Amino acid sequence: MTGHVAVISMGGTIAMAPSASGGIVPSLGADDLVASVPGLAELDVKITTESLRSLPSPSLGFADLVALSTRVRQEIAAGAVGVVVTHGTDTIEETAFFLDLTVPDDAPVVVTGAMRHPHSAGPDGPANLYAAIRVALSPDARRIGTLVVMSDEIHGARFVRKNHTSSTGAFVSPGFGPIGFVVEGDPRLRGIARTGLTLPADPRVSDVRVGLVTVAMGDDGALLRRAGDLFDGLVIAGLGAGHVPAAMVPVVADQAVRIPVVLSTRTGAGSVLRHTYGYPGSERDLLDRGLIQSGFLDPAKSRVLLTLLLAVEANPTAIVEAFDRFR
Numbered sequence: 001m002t003g004h005v006a007v008i009s010m011g012g013t014i015a016m017a018p019s020a021s022g023g024i025v026p027s028l029g030a031d032d033l034v035a036s037v038p039g040l041a042e043l044d045v046k047i048t049t050e051s052l053r054s055l056p057s058p059s060l061g062f063a064d065l066v067a068l069s070t071r072v073r074q075e076i077a078a079g080a081v082g083v084v085v086t087h088g089t090d091t092i093e094e095t096a097f098f099l100d101l102t103v104p105d106d107a108p109v110v111v112t113g114a115m116r117h118p119h120s121a122g123p124d125g126p127a128n129l130y131a132a133i134r135v136a137l138s139p140d141a142r143r144i145g146t147l148v149v150m151s152d153e154i155h156g157a158r159f160v161r162k163n164h165t166s167s168t169g170a171f172v173s174p175g176f177g178p179i180g181f182v183v184e185g186d187p188r189l190r191g192i193a194r195t196g197l198t199l200p201a202d203p204r205v206s207d208v209r210v211g212l213v214t215v216a217m218g219d220d221g222a223l224l225r226r227a228g229d230l231f232d233g234l235v236i237a238g239l240g241a242g243h244v245p246a247a248m249v250p251v252v253a254d255q256a257v258r259i260p261v262v263l264s265t266r267t268g269a270g271s272v273l274r275h276t277y278g279y280p281g282s283e284r285d286l287l288d289r290g291l292i293q294s295g296f297l298d299p300a301k302s303r304v305l306l307t308l309l310l311a312v313e314a315n316p317t318a319i320v321e322a323f324d325r326f327r
């Protein structure tokens, strides 16, 4: 296969070094990261680099993701066999899902990062970047959407979550598992079907405000009373299979009349239900009151999807249909 692999860096621990004032901060660019990876010369592929952002991933926003998605598509149009994005791990799952929804091209798009910074004992960044480049070169990684490669595991963007603060094995796809592994440098993948949903990386995403609230026992919805004034949409990380306390129902229902309210779950795995429970605050009650079920999408990914939909002024039916693809 001809062409090149484009490596685009966004910052994150993979690109951090100790600062004079203490702690590590983003310092390295894409060139430095590629230079730190042993074994790339043997791959016989041209690697191009671009340092698009140098930020800790908690400080990335939707405007950055629009810029990234645009650059990824430009690289593919210019003949890249695959694109690798290096990124902080805190929000890697949101960026990967954003790219999954906005980059419909066949070429693999692989996002990676590091849990240990380059100056630590045993940094995982070089190994992760090597594995990501190998996946980007794999014909089996074509046409299956954006992937996250960490710790020699290959995860689908719509499933993956960070579920540990410090482990190098922090990434899981709850209920689904990795869709492949990098074995002795060689990607072994089982395919996944794309959802078929593509949305534009519209710059208006920066103007859309979608709130995300996690529900807890005894919650009366006080935080949500002004949600319709403050936000264009809301995601509720509900209890269990998509439930809230009965006391919260009137508040949630009021907001759902004003703005789209998506019901997800705080459990970390599984789909919200639709038909089982009939008590006040149950999923049936909330869906009857106009909330939109998130399917298997977790709260953070639901927020990404709702933001992209609201940016293009999707109507209520289109919003429901989009989320229905993740059931």
Ligand SMILES: NC(=O)C[C@H](N)C(=O)O
Binding pocket: 011, 012, 013, 014, 055, 056, 057, 058, 087, 088, 089, 090, 091, 113, 114, 115, 116
């Ligand atoms: N491991 C990491 O990359 C975490 C870092 N705080 C970030 O997301 O930028």
